[in-house]
Amino acid sequence: MKYDIVVIGAGIAGLTAAIYGKRAGKNVLVLESRTYGGQIVNTPSIENYPAAMGISGFEFATKIYEQAITLGAEIKFENVMSITDGKIKTVHTNQNDYQSPVVIIATGSKNRQLGLPNEEKLLGKGISYCATCDGAFFKNKVVAVIGGGNTAVEDALYLAGVAQKVYVIHRRNQFSAESVMVEQLQKQPNVEFIFDAQVTELIGEQKLSAININTNNQARIINIDGLFVAVGRVPENEKFANVVTLDQHGYIIAGENCETSAPGIFTAGDCRTKEIRQLVTAAGDGAVAANHAIQYLNQLNQD
Amino acid sequence: MVYQVNEKNFEQEVLAAKELVVVDFNAEWCGPCRMLGPVIEQLAEENQDVKFVSVNVDNSGELAQQFGIQSIPCVVFLKKGEEKTRNVGFAPKSVLENMIKELK
Numbered sequence: 001m002k003y004d005i006v007v008i009g010a011g012i013a014g015l016t017a018a019i020y021g022k023r024a025g026k027n028v029l030v031l032e033s034r035t036y037g038g039q040i041v042n043t044p045s046i047e048n049y050p051a052a053m054g055i056s057g058f059e060f061a062t063k064i065y066e067q068a069i070t071l072g073a074e075i076k077f078e079n080v081m082s083i084t085d086g087k088i089k090t091v092h093t094n095q096n097d098y099q100s101p102v103v104i105i106a107t108g109s110k111n112r113q114l115g116l117p118n119e120e121k122l123l124g125k126g127i128s129y130c131a132t133c134d135g136a137f138f139k140n141k142v143v144a145v146i147g148g149g150n151t152a153v154e155d156a157l158y159l160a161g162v163a164q165k166v167y168v169i170h171r172r173n174q175f176s177a178e179s180v181m182v183e184q185l186q187k188q189p190n191v192e193f194i195f196d197a198q199v200t201e202l203i204g205e206q207k208l209s210a211i212n213i214n215t216n217n218q219a220r221i222i223n224i225d226g227l228f229v230a231v232g233r234v235p236e237n238e239k240f241a242n243v244v245t246l247d248q249h250g251y252i253i254a255g256e257n258c259e260t261s262a263p264g265i266f267t268a269g270d271c272r273t274k275e276i277r278q279l280v281t282a283a284g285d286g287a288v289a290a291n292h293a294i295q296y297l298n299q300l301n302q303d
Numbered sequence: 304m305v306y307q308v309n310e311k312n313f314e315q316e317v318l319a320a321k322e323l324v325v326v327d328f329n330a331e332w333c334g335p336c337r338m339l340g341p342v343i344e345q346l347a348e349e350n351q352d353v354k355f356v357s358v359n360v361d362n363s364g365e366l367a368q369q370f371g372i373q374s375i376p377c378v379v380f381l382k383k384g385e386e387k388t389r390n391v392g393f394a395p396k397s398v399l400e401n402m403i404k405e406l407k
Contacts, residue, residue: 036338041335044332123374125371126373133334133374133375137373137374138373206371
């Protein structure tokens, strides 16, 4: 099947690219392995997107999805396995092959895991990556948050209002989160900070019951009901490493013009090297990547 | 058709059912749950020999607790009142389809 533009990922960046592509009269296919919307779907209320204050991530994502469909973008739920580069590129999914002169990679990022045994087994049984999603199940219980960035501090603040006690465990002795939030967290009476500490073991069979941490070379077991992991996010670009250049962390190297090392392959949103990964910059990237893609297509047609 | 169930009719609708039952634990405020809703509806339409029910964890906290639900969406598969397997988090249709096929 042939298209002008194939977009990989139906998050905010990918769907915005599809909207711009369709408005330029191009034939656009969006491929998504899970569901549209990306990371923002987990957010109960968006507070920092211009003119959309208070809208839920789900509603926001659904509006963009419907907009892309209304404009005529095709969206298929298939898992992309690889890209074969060339003047015409082939995108291979678990079900089909699609051909187009232009590909826009907008695969976003996923939660970084601790990488400990038991982690996957205990997911949903005491281990969570989303405090606002799952915090309510830990009313009056003892929980721990791992991490020191904005997400970790936000999670801990939210949980302090729900749980009986919150341990905040961080591998350094200082937070990288915004100081206003850290000060707010320090005022909570039911929060205990453990610095220079690393989780070494997740204990529990049917559900999580405790964690083992290493702090200043001493082991300490802490009994908890829930563990919220907020140690950052990682991209998922390994399968594209043979066609585009990645940086040492796995992000696709691209400047503000969203061009990758491969002509005709563009990238948008959280999956590329950039400083600010926000909803509004993802949407911005979608527009920029699509416009460069359209220019590239028009140039090809002239040659 | 996806039936809304609660503590009152859970035993009759789910535990006493002879066919495979797929229980979708969800909440209104949970984005991924709202994403999963239409997928469950589609599966219900395509698998008439399987019973699909929905449990709102805010209204039926006891049921959620009974099943040890600590993360939603969570889809629990039961046969003759016994849990066979479960899926935590959003899953694409194909994944749930395979789980149903294996248990049917």
